Amino acid sequence: MKLLSKTLIAAISTFVLAQGLNAQTTICYKKDWKSPSTIETTELEGGECKGEFSFAQMKKNGWKLKDLKIENGEKGLNYIYVLTDKELISIDNAKFMENKYTKLEYNPITTKISNINGDTASINVGNLRVGQSAIIEHTYKNGKSLIVANAYVTASNANSSTLKIIPFLDIKQNAIPTSTRKPVNGDKVTVNYLYDSSMIIAPSQDAFLATREKYKDNDFLHADIFAAKLKVQGEPLPSKETIQEFAATQNIGTIFFVIGSTTYIVDSKTFAILEKGSLSYNFTQDEKMPFYTRIEKIEKNAFDSVLDYENWIGFLKTFLGDDERTEEQILLEDELESGALQVKGEIYNNYYKTILGLKDAAK
Structure with a gap:
């Protein structure tokens, strides 16, 4: 005997969807992708992408990147793009990087x-x-x-x-x-309010220490505190929104992103690049995602992602019977491998370049 009717389950699904999304937001994804360098030109599944449009094509069609999540899949990486047609705080970092660099004064x-x-x-x-x-x-x-x-x-x-x-x-x-x-x-x-209060996102200990030494006039909150919060929240890879929310709660004005041999100093509220500088440190073949931290095994919560409503409704249907999910939905709801993600430097670099809007910027 079923405890809940299909109508009620559908109503719950609609309610959860309404809480997480609105009419101007769509979610596209690519599961188990093994070629990070081609992800932006690859057709994405789900939402308005419908397996027909890539992220690059969606941008041309007027959609804007609201957030990006990368999760460790069974055979590759799972990319989840949250896109919106609403106007966001839009700072053209790619255009800025083409201009002549001028040092920014941090004094209020x-x-x-x-x-x-x-x-x-x-x-x-x-x-x-x-x-x-x-x-x-x-x-x-x-x-x-x-x-x-x-x-x-x-x-x-x-x-x-x-x-x-x-x-x-x-x-x-x-x-x-x-x-x-x-x-x-x-x-x-x-x-420039609180610009001297900062945090470092770096791929390795050496990069972290080199950044802290080069910019020692800044007061850096250790990345371990951010990592501890991610561990509690069950978010192995921080989204742009997560980084901004944490920065606001900790009174952090600037974030130092180390990508390759460059440090990008970013306003925590607008994610505008304020300054960039070269950085010398010992490179390693593999980088640690989400960033260098001494906090181990930041695991993903079972129902903690932008597709939570799918997992939750799937759980209800499995428990109550009448599991009418498609094979695609079942695959999306599979438990992802957890723990620290060791990746090639290209993946780390591309992830944060995308968040900063630098993916197409001149190098």
Whole structure:
């Protein structure tokens, strides 16, 4: 005797789907792929890709990369692309890398905001990098101040810069009242906020130590703390969203990504590349994914991925009977191998280049 009807199971499936996705989001995947260098031009399964379109073709069709997950499969790597047609914070890192490199000063820059028009405003500070982030503070008559918004640079000339105002979500605490105050002309703006508080994503211990020594003026939170969180969450490979959320909770302003012989210094809120520099260290043939850490065996939770609803509904149907899944769905729901992922350097490099939008940038 069945405990739940097919109608109820379908309703549960619809509810879970509604919680995880919206009309502007689609998920495409490739299972057990063995050629990382060709993944972006290979037709992807699922979602709007339908086995007909590659990631490169989807971008041409107007879809934007919201997130990327790579998981260890039985015969290769499982790639999961989360795509959206909604406008995201879009910083063209590939275009930036073609320009002449100019060193960025990390010192906080404080000024007043002006010309507020909706979610845009101006500051009288020029020569900023598109994507540099800032906070906006309002000071009350009693001298107390409150951070009321985040912002980031969308345009800059020699004398001034344009900001886009976005919500301040760095402190997520339901027990603390949330202010509804909006920025007003005259509020204080601090550009490069917490840029000296950083974290290193590196493929090996030698790369990690070399980066920390080269940029020793920065205060680095050890990657072990991030890895410990990934272990608790059961996420072997961190997505862009996961990295950003962790950075916000730990008050990290910049992230140092070591890719090949280059260190990319990235704004943690916008993922804009602020600076790049060469790095010398002892290369190894295999790199450690997700990055160098002393935390061992970061395992994937059974129902913790962007396809969780598939696993959960599959579990219900198996337990309750009437397992009507297709062979493709069953394969997708297979338990993935867990533990630290040792990969060729090309895979590590391509993963983080894709997250940073550098996959097609000039080397």
